Amino acid sequence: MKVVIIKYNAGNVQSVMYALERIGASYELSDDAEVIRSAERIIFPGVGEASTAMKSLRESGLDKIIPKLKQPFLGTCVGMQLLCESSEENNTECLGVFDIPILKFPRVKGFKVPQTGWNNIVSPESEWTNPLCKGLRASEYVYYNHGYYAPLCDYTVAKTDYILEYSAMLQRDNFFAAQFHSEISGDVGEQIFKNFLEI
């Protein structure tokens, strides 16, 4: 299985690489269009700020390539947000794979923003139906660190409640996305990576 992690100017991917090593997957870190197109699985990680990340993708031309990819694709954290239509973080136009906006958490007393820590994901239906969630219990804890969120929509695969209910995971065709950091979300995060490799 050839897994490629997309390399771009959006923070540290070391934890993603270690997580893949722990589940025995081999990978390549690349920003080369041909290497990415020929991958069997693609992981699009991200930490940091949306407009800087989009600028980096535009400069390398990856903004045109990513939405046309056909193989299973997983965006995490800022990687998920960039797959959406736009982000309220510095009013950034994003890749538009999911035609929903990324919004800023409202200020509500008693809730610190960004959300930092472990919160639970649940299925919007009575049980998990998405292949990415195979083997998960009805409610599982994952690690979050984010100040912006994707609203609930037709693509919602998992939801979380913080200030309001929002999309923890999304899917459209071959594009999967998770707002939390699977790479440091304990056994649950590892299960999600394993599921992604088995899709």
Place this chain on the structure above:
Amino acid sequence: MLTKRIIPCLDIKDGRTVKGTNFVNLRDAGDPVELGAEYARQGADELVFLDITATVEERKTLLDLVRRVAHTINIPFCVGGGIGSVADVSKLLNAGADKVSINSSAVRNPQLINELALEFGSQCIVVAIDTRYIANENSFQHIVHTHGGRKPTELKTIQWAKEVEDRGAGEILLTSMDTDGTKAGFAIELTAEISDNSNIPIIASGGAGTMEHFYDVFTTGKADAGLAASIFHFKEIGIPELKNYLKNKQIPMRI
């Protein structure tokens, strides 16, 4: 629901885990890689690694340790000690740290917080504040200390906490030198006051001796996370029993 976090802290000296009382009298507490892995298995919500020697010769040993720990554990991992520049942070993140904790260098050069937040994002910048209560004829207040709590500064703890948030810190690791190592409980009032005035998470540290102390710091103290070292290293309190105890008392916990 967002849970409260239980964070074991490994104080590292010469590649080993140590723990003292009031920052002195260090005792050996084992291999950091093994301990880190064990804590992750037991359900720790995060791991903090503080390099308390941090001399130039020992930095390489530290980076190698960070690499081995990060490779082994699957929970967030924060590393601190002797960090003074963007380059230092870059090396630690590339070794596998998810966050870094800065302390004395932030007091010396507050602009460093802004620089690190801009370069790496607030989410990975933890500012550690060591505080001690000082009472004399003219004043009595919490004052920020540096150099492992030995050296007082001019900074008032409550104001400094606000300033580090404004400069872009993502979390505050608040250690009370008055309670650290005493096992008499966290500095509840100070933690509550700082948490009430912050929009970033407060990790309370110093003084944990019983499970009830954690309950107090999460309720009255309004902390977002509780950090401890020796009570976990010397198996006085097990992480699973602590988390079960707190969950039974209606504190949101990841079990």
